[in-house]
Amino acid sequence: MKASRGLHFKTYLLIFLMVIFGPLGNVLLGKGMKRVGAASFESVPEILNLLGRVLMSGTIWLGIGSLITFFAAYMLVLSWADYSYVQPASSVAYAVVALLAHLMLREVVTPTRWIGVILICMGVLVVGHTPPRTTEPS
Amino acid sequence: MRVLIFYLLIIGAGTAGELCVARSMKAVGEVKDFRPTALLAVIPRVLRVPWTWIGLTLMGTAFFSLLALLSTENVSFVVPVTALSYGVGALGGKFFLGEQVTRRRWAGVLLVCAGVALVIAGRG
Numbered sequence: 296m297k298a299s300r301g302l303h304f305k306t307y308l309l310i311f312l313m314v315i316f317g318p319l320g321n322v323l324l325g326k327g328m329k330r331v332g333a334a335s336f337e338s339v340p341e342i343l344n345l346l347g348r349v350l351m352s353g354t355i356w357l358g359i360g361s362l363i364t365f366f367a368a369y370m371l372v373l374s375w376a377d378y379s380y381v382q383p384a385s386s387v388a389y390a391v392v393a394l395l396a397h398l399m400l401r402e403v404v405t406p407t408r409w410i411g412v413i414l415i416c417m418g419v420l421v422v423g424h425t426p427p428r429t430t431e432p433s
Numbered sequence: 434m435r436v437l438i439f440y441l442l443i444i445g446a447g448t449a450g451e452l453c454v455a456r457s458m459k460a461v462g463e464v465k466d467f468r469p470t471a472l473l474a475v476i477p478r479v480l481r482v483p484w485t486w487i488g489l490t491l492m493g494t495a496f497f498s499l500l501a502l503l504s505t506e507n508v509s510f511v512v513p514v515t516a517l518s519y520g521v522g523a524l525g526g527k528f529f530l531g532e533q534v535t536r537r538r539w540a541g542v543l544l545v546c547a548g549v550a551l552v553i554a555g556r557g
Contacts (some may be wrong), residue, residue: 318512321499321503324503325507325511328500331504332504333504334499334504336522370454370458374458378455384490388487393509395508396507400538402508407551408556409555410548412513412548414547415513415548416547417541417548418516418543418544418545419519422542422545424541
């Protein structure tokens with residue numbers, strides 16, 4: 296029983312880290328890219344110039360750091376928990392990303408859009424609560 | 434048109450990449466020791482699984498597509514729209530892998546799609 300409780304604790308802890316650092320990473324990338332400016336892909340020098348500006352942005356590196364933290368937590372939790380368990384548990388990330396975008400980037404999130412985000416969270420939750428295997432192993 | 438291609442890359446390459454990585458972590462096995470040195474020791478084992486590299490390439494493609502979109506679009510718009518990957522996953526499961534997608538799962542996918550529709554409609 297003790298081992299099982301430990302397993303639950305580390306699963307919840309890592310899902311918590313995923314739900315915080317995934318959205319935070321996306322918001323930081325958004326902030327950094329807005330400063331870099333609209334991406335244009337007309338010629339090779341332009342693409343290299345764009346890449347240079349992206350790699351010089353501290354905000355983007357912070358975002359990448361957040362996403363690496365998210366990704367490390369995600370991979371670790373997948374080493375013991377089922378994908379079909381982790382996926383719905385992390386559905387709340389869609390609400391967190393809208394909230395952070397509103398608070399940190401002052402993005403306007405209209406009521407219609409909030410309802411849409413909540414529907415997405417509910418949908419992901421329902422998708423996850425279905426049998427993980429429907430094909431017979433041959 | 435270009436914007437549409439980026440969304441398709443985020444959804445398609447991102448989902449395929451995650452599946453590859455999930456597969457490689459199952460091959461590595463449960464990580465039980467969380468001390469920093471033990472975690473570092475896991476990395477070379479993960480990198481030896483070919484699925485990791487396929488997954489990382491796909492996820493990298495999705496990442497740069499996301500960056501391109503975020504240079505012009507709002508985060509609170511782009512990220513919710515990428516939830517359409519659940520619909521792609523269900524369709525791919527049914528028609529590509531021959532899985533039986535339950536009614537309940539379709540209901541969830543429908544909710545996600547309705548949510549994305551509202552996010553697009555709620556453009557302030």
